[in-house]
Amino acid sequence: MFFEQLVKVGGHLGHAPRSWHPKMAPFIVDSRDGVHILDLVQSYAYLNQVKQFVSRAKKQNSTFLFVGTKPQAAHSIALAAKSCNSYYINQRWLGGLLTNWTTLRRSIGLLNRMELVQRQGVTETLPKKLKSSFSREHARLQKYLGGIESMRSIPDVVIIAGQKEESIALNECKKLGIRTVTLLDSNCNPDSADLFIPVNDDSIKAIRTILTDLSGEISKA
Template structure:
């Protein structure tokens, strides 16, 4: 998914997962939600995207001195708005569209995120604890979603897989013009070797065009015609 330009949204708002969700998603450059899940974050992404633009606008105003000339009350209100938006949407500030898949820690706590993802047919990858419904998860990973180390370990594994996808995407982009032979450098399976040998045999028969093909067929026919005579001769000798 990631290798073909997709994104993975990391979701974990429980205290045991907040730190690992933020650190691992940031490490691989993926969006994340580790605070409160806002209803409609996926199903109503158009509105959420407008709030993201507002957050970036406020940050730009603060950095370029846009707060200058305003009253203390106005500056305080704008600062509070920016802080609130950053706390709830800061992890998805660079998400331009709905993700290709969602990684969830504790599907019971993140039931809103799971429901929205399923409504949009977005694959859900999640830790499947004993109290979770497996029917809600497309790719379950059995584990304990209440333990800090367990959640951190599985999140790191998913993030590492995402990192490999990002590297593969970079490799595909670099080699876009040069198209290497499919399967180069990889050992062939037995069925692949058999197909190649059959193909080579067929090429040998048809090599040289229709004339060689006719000669091969004529030779086979002559051998078939000689077969009854050989059988009769063998019977006389017997």
């Protein structure tokens, strides 16, 4: 069932051979219609290893942060995180989010205060210009930090969709020793990954399938 589902959503489809990363060779079984074909048998094996890891981590009360800012991943990242009471970044990774956590936490604190002010209806009493300024700043903070507004410390595990797009996030995790789980397409570098799953990371449905499976495992633990 897993293989049929991943094939149906294009989880096996990699990039054109000219765009591949040679170190992904062990996870590629063929080249068809101008694209590399990923080995779903290995995808399944690696997914199961990751599921065992996140299950153990959850039982140890670890916290999870889902990260994916490219358009194909953004919506699924938010859905997966919310479904297992985790955190997420799906619009833009703010440099230093983890390595300069003390500073970022101040911005989160500001967002929390603005949320409180809005809930209390105080904004309705503000002059028009001030109210407009407040609304713009609140919308900006909510867009970029809304998925982590209740996060009080750096996460224990970061789940990433889009290795190339999220290189800054990966580097910050590596610097801090935070465990990562990455969806790896045929143009990615497995040497730069911690735990990973070989799969198409450009298909909306493939990304959603994998993230739903992982969030379900976190919820179960």
